[in-house]
Amino acid sequence: MNKKLVLVDGNSIAYRAFFALPLLTNDQGVYTNAVYGFTNMLMKILEDQEPSHILIAFDAGKTTFRHEQFESYKSDREKTPPELSEQMPIIKEVLQAFQIKVTRIELYEADDIIGTLSKRGEDEGFDVRIYTGDKDLLQLVSERTHVAITKKGITNVEWFDEAHMEEVYGIPASHIPDMKGLAGDSSDNIPGIPKVGEKTALKLLKEFGNIEEVLNSSEQVSGPKLRERLTEFRDQALMSKELAVIHRESPVEESLSDLEYTGYETNDVRKLFTEYGFNSLMKHIGVDDEEQIEAKERALEEFTFHHEQEITEDMLQSPAALVIESPTENYHHAEIWGLGIVNENGSYTVPMDVALQSDDFKAWLADETKEKYVFDGKKLTVMLGWEGFDVRGIVFDTLIASYLIDPSLSSHDLANIAERREMTSVLLDEEVYGKGAKQQKPEADALNDHIARKTATIWKLQPLLKEELTTNDQWQLFETLELPLALVLSEMELEGVKVDQEQLKQMGVELDERLGQLERDIHELAGEDFNINSPKQLGPILFEKLGLPVIKKTKTGYSTAADVLEKLEGEHDIIPNLLHYRQISKLRSTYVEGLLKVIHGKSNKIHTRFNQALTQTGRLSSQDPNLQNIPIRLEEGRKIRKVFVPSEENWYILAADYSQIELRVLAHMSGDEKLMEAFHEGQDVHTKTAMDVFDVSKDDVTDTMRRNAKAVNFGIVYGISDYGLSQNLGITRKEAQSFIDKYFETYPNVKRYMDESIAYAKEHGYVTTLLKRRRYLHDINNRNFNLRSFAERTAMNTPIQGTAADIIKKAMVDVANTLNDQSLKSRLLLQVHDELIFEVPESELETMKQLVSDLMSQTISLDVPLVVDVEFGKTWYEAK
């Protein structure tokens, strides 16, 4: 048998895993990110190496024999964060479950254990493979011993054998301590020689051999300063080298035969993975999805329900939990599988065709006084809407409740919502039905069981979630804003938007022609045919064949993104053609073909779906198709809007948008007089910002000043960093930072408000909007600068963007109610973050212009006016 000894630097890998992953916790709130990363790495090692022998070495306590030589050894090292220390025992548990030997020795480091065992291994004819993040261990590389150094991420490593050592360092492995002796190592607080870094050290060693020879030949070294330092710090260098030498005769008790690896018990590992929530790792230990689900099914609570072949009086009570089951993601094309009702009388399922034929059921659905608890009422309402049913009386929606309680949760599936509240009453749809191509309808009994469980879960969750909302002071937000909005959105989605299909096709033909011409030109300019849509093919052509300067690289090669191409505009005729090609290509695929694909067969309209429970800020999103990113900035793209037309003769498209709503919200929430002034006086806010920031009069504001001011305003609203701003303006980070500083000097109350937001977040762990929407910022006190900075920017930005979202949502509810109350025919069709799109009969145009503008600007009262611009036209394009 192949003798292969794998030695792992446990502390190093744990550290790496901890910092590479966000601070995950399992459902008990135990931190698990380092355990997860470590386990992932461990399994990769076992898979890749199939070791015959393996050991994980850990450091012992704080002091080691090296401290006797040099007391400040590793003294500057930051203390291990408690969030990581807590995880070390769990890592040991994992290793135990995997039946892998672990060791540590007092006064020695993991390095020394590894050094000793690798030597013993080599002597006994083993191939040795070492995993670590610490380059010190490279000194052990030999013909039989290879070292893997962790790179970006956790499971990525760079392998060093003798040849690769030569390539990278140009010195033999055994001279790594010599290098440390000269260059030192700030992370271990090894001093080395001041001002000598890795580069210099390598140069010297390549020239003279080892450290002693370098020091002895110091008079031959070029550079007088360096020569002096070599003499002056001679002893320090020698001591540094000694510190870096790994001890290869440490008192390791384990013999090699103790380290023999015979594998693990799947069950032990599975138990542990379940405990810590490592479901994604299950498949790596040969526990497949079905086994997992079976295990879960066995764990489900006992549950009984009645499957009936007719709708009965017992079912149509109030309140009741209601499930209309459909596996179809896009509910405009839903296949309905069944119906579940749970109320005081019990739990029922009924075949859907039976329910659809029942007038009693239809009346119950449409009866506002019959209170219904649901999961995703919008989906339910739209699905039944397509079937000609009206749904009223939804008074609780578990999806929306879960979203409001914590939008940051990665999943608001019913099973997850329940699981978080210690309920084991239901499985995920995916677990029952399978996913993707493997999805299939189960046997009737299993299907009805699942439907009944879902319905019962909603029933049981309702009081819990209501309590949580109340505790969070979010009940009003839920009841008067989000829940009514869900109904408004369902009407918008069901109504759909009419598009001029013929015109869209015509645009497709024209774009095709232009694309063909551009393609020919580009191929000619490149001197060869290639796939222009492939950055992988385009990169080498631009930056190798045509020799254009490389501005930016991506993970996988050259960046060919628009901002890069724009910098190359003057360099080659191919560039403008490429930019144009990209633009046209986007229009054709996403907008022309994309929209044609989603015209609904039954209505000949486009029916998007708004996701009301997704964004972290409270905004909506739109999909299938996304009607919130229809082109507007460039004229060519904007023409797409011409195909969006009213669905009836002599009607108009009316667009009403809030002017600068986020900045107005900021002015209101911060109470900054200077910023409020701009809005009270009805000035152009970017010009006003430029005047204030650059301290000039209105006439002296240059285009550049206004552009900079606008970018800073933009940055404030979106919470971008100095880096983001610098990218936007094509300036350095320093310059961007100084703009931001100036902005805060100019608007001190904005600064104060931002600081208060951060302080609030640090104290409470979340920030809120005007209407009590919440966003938790888990990294707000993180030691990692970037994560913390990001959380801080989010703390500043979310109350602003989120409040703007609150406002337009409230306006939507107001508008929908008023249209209804006044029996107007006009219909709300779309929302695009700060604007509402309607279709309006000619006879209502004047009424609507006034009404919509008034309702939107008065839906909430701020200390600055909310200004609404209203436009209309025969198409969306003309409503500008």
Place this chain on the structure above:
DNA sequence: ACAAACACGC
């Protein structure tokens, strides 16, 4: 089936 690169809106 999934990731990467790119581009559109706010």
Place this chain on the structure above:
DNA sequence: GACGTACGTGTTTGTA
């Protein structure tokens, strides 16, 4: 000492 930088959706390519 480096982390990776507003959010969301959709398209295409290219690989597993």
